[in-house]
Amino acid sequence: MDAVTTRRGERLIEGGRRFARKPGLIARTIAPGFGKIIDRIDAALVTGAIHAVLPDGSRRTLGGRAPGFECEVELRSWNALVRLASNGSVGWYQAWASGEWWSPDPVPLFALFMQHAERLGDTARAKGPFRHALKLAHLVNRNSHSGARRNIAAHYDLGNDFYEAWLDPTMSYSSAIEVRGDDLEAAQRRKWQALERRIGDAQTVLEIGCGWGGLAADIAGGGGAVTAISLSEEQLAFARQRNPGPDYRRQDYREVAGAFDAVVSVEMVEALGREYWPDFMDCLARNLKPAGRAAIQYISMREDLFGDYASSADFIQAYIFPGGLLIRTSEFRTLAEQRGLAWRDQTDFGTDYAETLRLWRVRFDAAVREGRLPAGFDDTFVDLWRYYLMYCEGGFRGGGIDVHQVTLVKKG
Incomplete structure (x- = not known):
């Protein structure tokens, strides 16, 4: 990106960072052992499967008991599980943005987590002080008359182009x-x-x-x-x-x-x-x-x-x-x-x-590939937007x- 070009989408990115919590000592203390997190996910999946490559290079299939959504996940750092266990979906995105996990197609993974949300319980939800911190950060965005205008602008005034x-x-x-x-x-x-x-x-x-x-x-x-x-x-x-x-x-x-x-x-x-x-x-x-x-x-x-x-x-x-x-x-x-x-x-x-979201992603990817996105949207924003659609x-x-x-x- 040209150094003089305004960085667009910054309000969303910076707004989200207020919810960020680094997986430090407290998070590691709250989160169960890595093996226990994986075991809980495995036990919760009644249908479908996650074919995972773990940070030590070993492979493990979670679920696989009955047909359903199937996905491949490369867990590149145990930190990703700490973020998931302590900060829920916010932490899981932050782990993705930090390169701590990867998948060629995360959509079926998100579908599996949603489909089994009740059985997963708090395994993939923010908990303890992290849950309260997220709620407090969200309250700052309440839709008072002035807050509503600010919130709408952050998303929709990204630009008609x-x-x-x-x-x-x-x-x-x-x-x-x-x-x-x-x-x-x-x-x-x-x-x-x-x-x-x-x-x-x-x-x-x-x-x-x-x-x-x-x-x-x-x-x-x-x-x-x-x-x-x-x-x-x-x-x-x-x-x-x-x-x-x-x-x-x-x-x-x-x-x-x-x-x-x-x-x-x-x-x-x-x-x-x-x-x-x-x-x-x-x-x-x-x-x-x-x-x-x-x-x-x-x-x-x-x-x-x-x-x-x-x-x-x-x-x-x-x-x-x-x-x-x-x-x-x-x-x-x-x-x-x-x-x-x-x-x-x-x-x-x-x-x-x-299906609407899938087609939006196809069209968005084509716009990125063909250089049709307007100037000012950097790779961080593009990756965030694709993740959102998926x-x-x-x-x-x-x-x-x-x-x-x-x-x-x-x-x-």
Whole structure:
């Protein structure tokens, strides 16, 4: 990288480093012996297998009892296991970034860990003072009015030119539906159509978290008057130029007061944090007309895993989406129903998200290989972004996280 070029993505990288904990003496004391960690992982794997090369050059297969996800892992330093045992997924990424472990394809490894998360227990979770430190670091990123703007900027203001290099022409940064082959654009348009069917012939529509404006412009093209809000200056500038029609506003959802036939929100609620879920539902109830409909697409964490997940911070929260938290469907639904919003027609399509992420990674790799990423993104950032895409894909393939669409109907 040219010495005078601004290093882009620095806010995410530096933000994640606040969660870093070196595997020193305390970590080694807390973590069990290396052999015990490996034995616990081995015992937990009911299906699938990890074919591992250990730091001493020996080979061992963990699991292998029944068909399932299979992966190859080269454990280059025992430090990687110390990081995993003490600092969970944050430590496991830091071990990857430090070259302490490697795999030709980590996706099935992430899928195995997610699929067996309950059986693995705290083997791969942050624990003790490390768990508390992660939680405290995450609290700094809470989505107050000022915090939300800061958190959104850290991720989405990486630059429109960055996202344009690897997203499909719709500029959709959320799960597609019915992904067939490599035609991601068509699958993203199917997602739009599914959401638009949920709101019917609404004449006035609010979109919360409009991204680059593709969906908002599509709804407006069908005759609806669309108000589209975002906190990202970069995205709004793109939307106004490329997708005219809607009324684009830089506005926090908590500040909206209007009367709309419908509300649409696509994978925005995961950025809120649990303490702000009630505020989001208040926004829907306040802004929907009687009998109005909200079409929501959201990502959830499996119910039996949510408690442990929410009590700390994972790799995604540390490095990718500051302030975020995946949704607990039962809790989210209760909040809606308490406000007179009926929960209707939930559909689940996590395997489509896994395929969406795979295609994003294919496109991202091609952009890197062909030199189409804009200047300023160094190897550290590129490696972080690829890891993020693989980590998320594995989570969906392992079934611990899912994506849904649901219609919320305000009582008339």
